[in-house]
Amino acid sequence: MNNRGFILTLDAVFAAFIVLTILGYANYLVNRSDVTQWSEYRMLSTGYDIIAMLYSTGTLQAMNESSIQNAITQVLPANYEMRLEIKSYKNIGGTLVPTLSITAGPDVKDSAVRTRGRRTFLTFSNNNVDSYGVAEFWIWLK
Amino acid sequence: MARGQLFTTDYVIGVAVFILMLASCLFVWQKTAYRIQEDFAFNGMMNTAKRASEQLVTSSGIPADWEDNAGSVRAVGLAAGDRIISPKKFAKLAAMDYNTSKYYLGVGNHDFYIKLMNSTGSLYGEAGRTPTGDFAVNVRRILVMDNRTIILDLTIWGSELSPVVLPTQ
Numbered sequence: 001m002n003n004r005g006f007i008l009t010l011d012a013v014f015a016a017f018i019v020l021t022i023l024g025y026a027n028y029l030v031n032r033s034d035v036t037q038w039s040e041y042r043m044l045s046t047g048y049d050i051i052a053m054l055y056s057t058g059t060l061q062a063m064n065e066s067s068i069q070n071a072i073t074q075v076l077p078a079n080y081e082m083r084l085e086i087k088s089y090k091n092i093g094g095t096l097v098p099t100l101s102i103t104a105g106p107d108v109k110d111s112a113v114r115t116r117g118r119r120t121f122l123t124f125s126n127n128n129v130d131s132y133g134v135a136e137f138w139i140w141l142k
Numbered sequence: 143m144a145r146g147q148l149f150t151t152d153y154v155i156g157v158a159v160f161i162l163m164l165a166s167c168l169f170v171w172q173k174t175a176y177r178i179q180e181d182f183a184f185n186g187m188m189n190t191a192k193r194a195s196e197q198l199v200t201s202s203g204i205p206a207d208w209e210d211n212a213g214s215v216r217a218v219g220l221a222a223g224d225r226i227i228s229p230k231k232f233a234k235l236a237a238m239d240y241n242t243s244k245y246y247l248g249v250g251n252h253d254f255y256i257k258l259m260n261s262t263g264s265l266y267g268e269a270g271r272t273p274t275g276d277f278a279v280n281v282r283r284i285l286v287m288d289n290r291t292i293i294l295d296l297t298i299w300g301s302e303l304s305p306v307v308l309p310t311q
Contacts, residue, residue, distance in 0.1 A: 024170065027170075
């Protein structure tokens with residue numbers, strides 16, 4: 001048997017295989033980036049919206065765990081879970097001293113899409129800064 | 143004679159394998175090109191939804207009192223504070239001519255629909271056109287209006303996936 005034709009065919013098959021692999025991987029990347037980026041954006045904006053909503057209604061500054069949990073439950077989409085950790089500090093002699101720390105929501109779980117964010121805030125008393133707060137959230141797909 | 147036949151068989155098999163692989167390559171190539179084109183257009187739709195929702199909930203519009211000066215509007219926004227919605231601004235947006243509101247919201251050749259609901263899902267108001275197209279992306283924002291929690295659903299939709307084209311006016 002003359003093997004010269006066979007070698008040429010094998011060469012073409014290898015080349016085509018490489019092209020197919022690259023195209024398949026490109027397809028995979030295109031599909032993956034769409035879903036992840038969009039899901040992450042939606043979750044992140046939900047988290048920041050909730051913190052802003054809690055702050056605007058005064059619930060965040062009140063630092064009451066059950067009120068915060070209730071407010072989150074009312075608006076959080078059914079397919080999301082969220083954990084919120086809030087810490088407040090007081091300025092005592094130029095040093096920020098932790099005064100209160102509360103959490104709301106379940107423990108953070110592994111999920112295909114999970115994201116986190118943080119926002120600082122102030123509370124006031126008689127037009128003076130009373131305390132400095134940090135609210136950090138984790139949000140993920142159930 | 144026998145050597146010629148062997149050559150023909152070898153040739154036919156070689157050509158068949160080559161055509162098969164070439165056809166596969168062309169098929170996957172076309173599929174990938176279409177997918178990238180579709181992805182590009184879909185990304186445009188998602189970016190429009192992101193930008194329009196941010197504009198609505200974090201900006202009061204240009205000028206900031208556009209709801210009182212309909213003739214001077216250059217961009218619409220609903221915010222009376224950080225993620226706090228003004229009911230008056232929303233009422234003005236809902237009452238505005240659809241194509242005009244589309245232009246000032248900057249959604250280009252896409253269509254939009256905004257739904258405001260309270261936290262139990264009861265409808266407070268709507269603006270834009272109800273989606274009827276095959277393609278849509280939705281953004282849900284959680285906001286405050288009149289000291290109550292309110293949910294804004296913005297849908298950017300279209301009958302076909304086409305890149306955003308901003309109109310000139």
